[in-house]
Amino acid sequence: MKKFTLPVRFGIATSGSLIAYFLILSLFNLHTNVFYSLFNGIITGFGIFEAIRYTKIENGKKFNYRKGFSAGIVTGFVATLVFTIFFAVYVTEVNVNFLQQLSTVWFKNYHTGEGLVFFTVAIMGFATTVVLTLTFMQLFKSSDNFK
Numbered sequence: 001m002k003k004f005t006l007p008v009r010f011g012i013a014t015s016g017s018l019i020a021y022f023l024i025l026s027l028f029n030l031h032t033n034v035f036y037s038l039f040n041g042i043i044t045g046f047g048i049f050e051a052i053r054y055t056k057i058e059n060g061k062k063f064n065y066r067k068g069f070s071a072g073i074v075t076g077f078v079a080t081l082v083f084t085i086f087f088a089v090y091v092t093e094v095n096v097n098f099l100q101q102l103s104t105v106w107f108k109n110y111h112t113g114e115g116l117v118f119f120t121v122a123i124m125g126f127a128t129t130v131v132l133t134l135t136f137m138q139l140f141k142s143s144d145n146f147k
Contacts, residue, residue: 003070004074006054006058006071007051007055007070007071007072007073007074007078008074008075010048010050010051010054010071010075010079011074011077011079011082012082013047014043014044014047014048014075014079015079015080015082017047018040018044018079018083021040022083026095032098040128041128041132044076044079044125044128045128045132045136047075048075048076048129048132048136049132051072051075052137052140053140055068055071056068056140063140064142065137065141068136068140068141069137072129072132072136072137073129073133075129076125076126076129076133077126077129079125079129080122080125080126080128080129081122083125084118087118088118091114091118092114099117
């Protein structure tokens with residue numbers, strides 16, 4: 001479990017940043033605009049990048065692709081799970097009209113169920129995590145091609 005302490009910390013910090021960003025958008029009533037959620041990828045990417053970077057610093061010469069990849073995946077999955085739970089609580093308890101506002105802005109009378117929205121939020125987070133982790137590992141992996 002010790003090897004996942006750092007990625008879990010970064011995942012919690014990343015999810016805190018995602019939640020804060022969402023709440024700031026909601027203060028200005030911009031949280032229904034889907035285009036602002038593109039910045040979530042930047043927040044998640046920064047958290048994953050830093051988790052991999054710190055893992056590389058912590059492991060030194062023992063750092064390998066598997067350790068970096070698992071650090072990035074764990075960070076992103078923890079952030080996604082925590083944010084999805086927050087989002088579920090927000091939609092069902094804090095702002096029960098959020099899905100209706102979202103559907104009238106974007107889907108024009110198309111009814112979206114809560115479960116589908118939560119599933120979509122989670123899948124988007126997991127997909128972003130995998131893509132960003134694979135991308136960042138290209139920067140951090142050691143190359144033996146030049147020996």
